[in-house]
Amino acid sequence: MRRSPRDNAISQATISRRGLMLGGLQAAMVVTLTLRMRAMQLERADEYRLLAEGNSVKIRLLPPARGLIHDRNGVLLAGNEQNYRVTITREDAGDVDLVLARLRRLIALGNDEAAEIADELHRRSPNSPITVAERLSWEEFARIAVNAPALPGVTPEVGLSRLYPRGPDFAHVVGYVGAVSDYDLSKIEDPDPVLRIPRFQLGKTGVEAKLEEMLRGKAGTRRVEVNSGGREMRELSREEGTPGANVQLTVDYRLQNxxxxxxxxxxxxxxxxxxxxxxxxxxxxxxxxxxxxxxxxxxxxxxxxxxxxxxxxxxxxxxxxxxxxxxxxxxxxxxxxxxxxxxxxxxxxxxxxxxxxxxxxxxxxxxxxxxxxxxxxxxxxxxxxxxxxxxxxxxxxxxxxxxxxxxxxxxxxxxxxxxxxxxxxxxxxxxxxxxxxxxxxxxxxxxxxxxxxxxxxxxxxxxxxxxxxxxxxxxxxxxxxxxxxxxxxxxxxxxxxxxxxxxxxxxxxxxxxxxxxxxxxxxxxxxxxxxxxxxxxxxxxxxxxxxxxxxxxxxxxxxxxxxxxxxxxxxxxxxxxxxxxxxxxxxxxxxxxxxxxxxxxxxxxxxxxxxxxxxxxxxxxxxxxxxxxxxxxxxxxxxxxxxxxxxx
Incomplete structure (x- = not known):
């Protein structure tokens, strides 16, 4: 049946209004997207650049050098010695068991130690480095560094470890340090981030414990670029931390001995x-x-x-x-x-x-x-x-x-x-x-x-x-x-x-x-x-x-x-x-x-x-x-x- 001219006019008007509305919506979306893109590319460019870098740039804390402790004559009672160690990060390692197996071919690592490391890796945050071994010889350290491409997530590091040159003489006065434990962290209301560095050493007894914050110092930071396998490619920047304070005691090392x-x-x-x-x-x-x-x-x-x-x-x-x-x-x-x-x-x-x-x-x-x-x-x-x-x-x-x-x-x-x-x-x-x-x-x-x-x-x-x-x-x-x-x-x-x-x-x-x-x-x-x-x-x-x-x-x-x-x-x-x-x-x-x-x-x-x-x-x-x-x-x-x- 043929439609009347009047019906055709009404239908055309309805279609035109709908088209106009649809076109308006499309135009609005284009304008919105354009403005959004402008904001992202111009106004918030630095913010998104940092977010993008986060996929390839890692911020690492640098442990500060612990303050020295001397006797009244200036004789060293507590110092620091160079320590070669290796850490592993679960997020970057991928197959942890495979990486640990490869690592065990390069350094002495017993079954119990490997099991303990694997357990700690699954308990800690995926991006938290865990110390696998420390006090390595230079030969062991060099072997790990040479084989780094086959060890994703593994990082050889050179750090400092506490040393007490007078041995037992000042064991009770100076005390000693040890790795930060979960119990240590539970006692601190707002732990310093440096305490979460793998195997970071905290004062446990004596002067080391009572003057901990003074001796600890402030951590530094380093920005490193890593590839998709988690391997460090280059260091982008470094800001050294502040060493801990040096403390001189009233005790006399000869008399104490x-x-x-x-x-x-x-x-x-x-x-x-x-x-x-x-x-x-x-x-x-x-x-x-x-x-x-x-x-x-x-x-x-x-x-x-x-x-x-x-x-x-x-x-x-x-x-x-x-x-x-x-x-x-x-x-x-x-x-x-x-x-x-x-x-x-x-x-x-x-x-x-x-x-x-x-x-x-x-x-x-x-x-x-x-x-x-x-x-x-x-x-x-x-x-x-x-x-x-x-x-x-x-x-x-x-x-x-x-x-x-x-x-x-x-x-x-x-x-x-x-x-x-x-x-x-x-x-x-x-x-x-x-x-x-x-x-x-x-x-x-x-x-x-x-x-x-x-x-x-x-x-x-x-x-x-x-x-x-x-x-x-x-x-x-x-x-x-x-x-x-x-x-x-x-x-x-x-x-x-x-x-x-x-x-x-x-x-x-x-x-x-x-x-x-x-x-x-x-x-x-x-x-x-x-x-x-x-x-x-x-x-x-x-x-x-x-x-x-x-x-x-x-x-x-x-x-x-x-x-x-x-x-x-x-x-x-x-x-x-x-x-x-x-x-x-x-x-x-x-x-x-x-x-x-x-x-x-x-x-x-x-x-x-x-x-x-x-x-x-x-x-x-x-x-x-x-x-x-x-x-x-x-x-x-x-x-x-x-x-x-x-x-x-």
Whole structure:
């Protein structure tokens, strides 16, 4: 049927409108695309160029050189050595198993190591490099570099690794570094990206850990072009990082080496402190270990041997170890009583060999007693009954206050691992700790450094330096950072009457230099190095009444772990104190027989700046001392200090 002209007109108009709309839409799309292309090619060209480069350009972090650690003389204690290593990136490697198989033909790589690497590759991000091997020889390194085309994703690198040239001597003070672990990262709120560099080394203990951020430095970057196989073609740019700060410690490498050798096979610790500045010249804990083992990845066997050793070589006994101070605490009780006015300088106490309080006998170490003694004599002969008596008059709170004034029961702020606070107990402390009242027996035990009282060798050294100098000596172990001296304000005078300090010093002088002194065998014969000190023997077991009745078992007849601790604190010269020493020998027996001679020798070495002449020793000991010296393997006295310039 033929359509009317009117219908044809309407149809043509509809088609024209639709065509117009379609054409408009097409035009709009062309304009939009044109504008978009213009924006991409002109306005955002740099942005998209970078995105495109991301497919062929990789940004690599450059680990900074770790800061060096020196002793007070400039001798290197912790440095860096060149380390050839190889890494692999899963994203670039493709078939990881095939690449590892090829790599194993070039370097020694055991089945367990290969399995561990493969496991780590699948746990980590695909673009995160994993260290396959390090400390390669030059020949191994060169073989990998030559075969690089057949090893996609594998990168041979030259880096730095930590080195401790003094070995065990400073294992506890300097500490050691190790590869960053997932546990390390979990403890850091916002980890530095440099910590994710494969096998990057982080401070684990000692100064290395406490000054980690300072020693670490800032990472640099390098832009490298890689091909489709992940192989680096060329380096486009490089921005070096900032090396870590160089740190100089207060310790003396010769004295530290001698102190450790003098401690020998004992489980022991010695601390030497400057009575004027508070500088710690030696912090020796025996036995020690080689920190280089941890840097290189210690074996399970070696680590288990260290853990299972009953002498605890991994523990830093000098600052972490807590011991009953025994009679080395008697100066604290004496000063508390003098300052409180409950005893005068000439007052005496009668010692029959024990003191009975509340139906219980508290024994003196000398079963027959000491008779009448004044304060200086009580220190000279280390009478226990004297302190039982005066402690009841002065009370534990004043004794604890004096202990804290002398540096006990205080955590000293040092960049060392697990510095112990110790315990200077009082009534409030026992109520808080045990929810029970303080007893008079607790006071008597505390007065002679037993019971709840605990102190570290560091704290005992600080106490001795404060007694010797009459000032609030504060210990320090960092001397300078990048050549800039760490401020060391002059110590304020102790709030103790000078005449009371003088009385205690006279007693300590008599301990060593009088005929009745408990440490007379450790006397220094040179007048200019005259030494004062105090012996201590702290029990680690209870002695029953029955055992006392039949005779106390000697230390020599007891198993090692049940023997008494041996302690000695000392300073010299008496008239112008320069150095103080605190020494603890775990389960060593008597302080006078075991600890005092060792501490005397260490103090002599510090005063003389090396081995003193034999004339410094009593004539009866010189033959033995001369023979003992033949067994020493001291560091080269001609070793020159490191002269690496600082960045200050």
């Amino acid at each position: 001698y102190a450790l050798q003098r401690l020998g096979d004992e489980s022991a610790a010695a601390v030497v402190i400057d009575c004027r500045s508070g500088d710690l010249l030696a912090l020796s804990s025996a036995p020690a270990f080689d920190p280089n083992l941890f840097v290189r990845g210690i074996s399970t066997r070696d680590y288990r041997a260290l853990q299972d050793d009953d002498h605890r070589p991994l523990a830093d006994k000098s600052v972490q170890g807590l011991y009953p101070p025994g009679s080395t605490f008697k100066m604290v009780s004496a000063l508390a009583a003098l300052e409180a006015g409950v005893i005068g300088l000439d007052d005496t106490v009668y010692c029959p060999g024990h003191l009975e309080v509340g139906g219980r006998k508290f024994h003196c170490w000398r079963r027959a007693g000491h008779g009448h003694l004044n304060l200086t004599q009580s220190l000279e002969q280390s009478c226990d009954v004297f302190y039982y008596d005066i402690s009841q008059k002065v009370g534990i709170d004043r004794i604890a206050e004096m202990a804290r004034k002398l540096g006990l029961g205080t955590r000293h702020d040092l960049p060392l691992s697990a510095v112990a606070q110790g315990i200077a107990p009082d009534k409030a402390w026992k109520r808080e700790r045990y929810d029970t009242d303080w007893l008079i027996g607790d006071t008597l035990n505390a007065s002679i450094g037993q019971g709840y009282v605990l102190a570290s060798p560091l704290q005992l050294a600080v106490m001795t330096a404060r007694l010797a100098s009459g000032r609030e000596i504060v210990p320090r172990v960092v001397r300078s950072i990048d050549g800039v001296e760490v401020p060391n304000p002059e110590a304020a005078p102790l709030d103790i009457k000078p005449e009371h300090l003088a009385a205690v010093r006279r007693g300590m002088d008599m301990v060593v230099n009088s005929a009745r002194g408990t440490a007379k065998g450790a006397k220094i014969m040179l007048a200019e190095m005259r030494m004062a000190g105090k012996t201590g023997t702290s029990q680690v077991r209870n002695i029953s009444a029955a055992e006392r009745a039949r005779g106390v078992i000697s230390n020599a007849d007891l198993p090692w772990e049940r023997r008494d601790h041996a302690l000695f604190v000392c300073y010299a010269p008496v008239d112008n104190p320069r150095y103080a020493v605190a020494l603890v020998v775990e389960h060593g027996g008597g302080g006078s027989a075991v600890a005092a001679p060792i501490a005397r020798d260490i103090l002599l070495f510090a005063l003389h700046g090396g081995l003193p002449p034999l004339s410094a020793y009593p004539s009866s000991q010189r033959w033995r001392i001369e023979n003992e010296r033949r067994d020493l393997d001291l560091v080269d006295p001609g070793l020159k200090p490191d002269t690496t310039p600082s960045r200050a």
